Amino acid sequence: MKLNLNIQPLNTWLNVNNEPxxxxxxxxxxxxxxxLTTAHLLAATGKVSVLRAGIWKPRTRPGEFEGIGSIGLEWLKRAKAETGLPTAVEVANAKHVEEALAAGVDILWIGARSTVNPFTVQEIADALRGHDVPVLIKNPVNPDLQLWIGAIERINGAGITKIGAIHRGFSSFEKSSFRNEPMWELAIQLKTLCPELPIxxxxxxICGNRELIPYISQKALDLDxxxxxxxxxxxxxxxxxxxKQQVTPATLSELVDRLTVREPESTNEAFVDKLADLRKNIDKIDDILLQKLAERMAIVEKIGEFKRDNQVxxxxxxxxxxxxxxxxxxxxxxxxDLxxxxxxxxxxxxxxxxxxxEIMNAGKAEKGIAAEQHTEVKA
Known part of the structure; x- marks a missing residue:
């Protein structure tokens, strides 16, 4: 079922200097x-459309640097005036929203540690009511698509229609080369449920180190x-x-130059026809796979009955x-692939x-019902 959201297309509320x-x-x-130095260097590349900076930083443990605070908003205002770049900051409560909007911040984003808490998201949504500002919503720390969707719905429900999602990966207990597991399937599911939502x-x-950023960046673009x-x-x-996960403006410029931006569709008739033929073949194979899976599950049911009857x-x-x-x-x-x-x-x-x-439990349930009925008859 598709999500029922009122969202404006990205190109109607954000001027993109270059693709991507x-x-x-x-x-x-x-x-x-x-x-300011970073902002000027980024603007000079001609490849950056929005200047982001963390002003308030939710940290795991007390005593760590929790952001420069409200004074940073004045620095962002000056950076915007000098470079022309619109600005974006993370907000985690109503006070952050009020201060950021008062300082003329152009885009707000909700971080992963906030998205995970519906109370926090609702507080932010209530503070946004009556304002016309773009809001980007990061996925929650844990791999919970419904929490991500719920946060988007809360912000949209407050009357915000300039909305985007940010896919920043998910925490995992498994050993990985990434700081946060991409779990691309969750972003794809979100895109499927709401095709008009910019992601x-x-x-x-996701990477946690700069060496992997080019690979993940290209894959993200290839996933539209x-x-x-x-x-x-x-x-x-x-x-x-x-x-470890930050790059210099010069490195960023080189990275973007190496990215390939592909179109989601093609108008080339030969391509369209060939792709349609290949997809027909895939559809036929998928049909066979599903038929074979159904046959396999029918045998599984027989095995379940056999094990049940033989107490295995x-x-x-x-x-x-x-x-x-x-x-x-x-x-x-x-x-x-293994x-x-x-x-x-x-x-x-x-x-x-x-x-x-299910078969084992069904067997027990049937015996239980029969036993109860037998007892009732005897009584």
């Missing part, structure tokens, strides 16, 4: 000189995201926060190990366990 849209600036506004990727927070928010500092080596547990670890081992070997021979293959097998195995559990 680039929002850039320091993780934190540290000093007036640092912010901007934040490779800085509308822009990138990349942190930039005049000298990242001395940055007060997130030094659903899970046999040795069998699962054999499936994985065989799957890896087969995938390797077919040149399939990670994808394992996830696919895990999904099938999980569904098999669910079906067999």
């Amino acid at each position: 849209l680039i929002i850039s600036g320091p993780c934190s506004a540290e000093t007036e000189e640092q912010l 901007i990727n934040d490779p800085s927070h 995201m509308q822009g990138l928010m990349i942190e930039s500092h005049v000298d990242p080596s001395v940055a007060w926060t997130d030094a 547990t659903i899970l046999q670890v040795n069998r699962w190990d054999a499936i994985i081992k065989k799957g890896h070997a087969f995938a390797k021979a077919l040149k399939l 990670n994808f293959t394992e996830k696919f097998l895990e999904l099938m195995h999980g569904e098999s366990i669910r079906k067999q559990t």
Whole structure:
């Protein structure tokens, strides 16, 4: 089901200097000189459309640098006056909203630590009511699509129609090369539910280190995201926060030059016809796959009944190990990605366990009902 949101197209409320849209600036506004120097260098690239800077910083532990505070808004105002770049800051409560709007900030964004809390988002939404300002909403820290959607709906419900989402990755307990796991599927689901919603990727927070930013940036554009928010500092080596994930304005310019911007559609008839033929083939294969899955699940049900009748547990670890081992070997021979293959097998195995559990429980329920009925008759 599509989301029922009232959202204005990005190009009606933001002037993009060049494609792709680039929002850039320091993780934190540290000093007036640092912010102004960075802003001028970014503006000189001709590739940045919006200057961002953290003024208020939600930190994990007390005692860490929590942002320069309200004085930074004056620095942003001066940076805008000198460079012509519109400005953007993160807000986390009603007071932040009021101060940012009073200082003439052009775009507000809601951070991941705020999106996770509906009370916080509602407070911000209430403070925004009656104002006409663009708001970007980062995904929550945890991989919860409904929280992300809920935050967007709350802001839209306050009358804000200039809305965008920021995909900055999600926390995970698994070891990873990334600071935050991209979990692209969640951003894709959001885009599917609300095609008109602009989604901007934040490779800085996904990567946690500058070396991976080009790769994530290109992938985001290839997934039809509308822009990138990349942190930039005049000298990242001395940055007060997130030094490893910030790039210099010069590096940012080079990075953007190397990106390939592709169109979501093509008007080339030969391309369209060829693509349609290829997709027909995929559709046929998908139909076969689904038919085979249905056949597999029918056998799973028989196995569940057989195990139930013979008092055998659903899970046999040795069998699962054999499936994985065989799957890896087969995938390797077919040149399939091992990670994808394992996830696919895990999904099938999980569904098999669910079906067999249902059969086991259904059997017990039937016996329980019969026993109760027998007792009632005897009584």
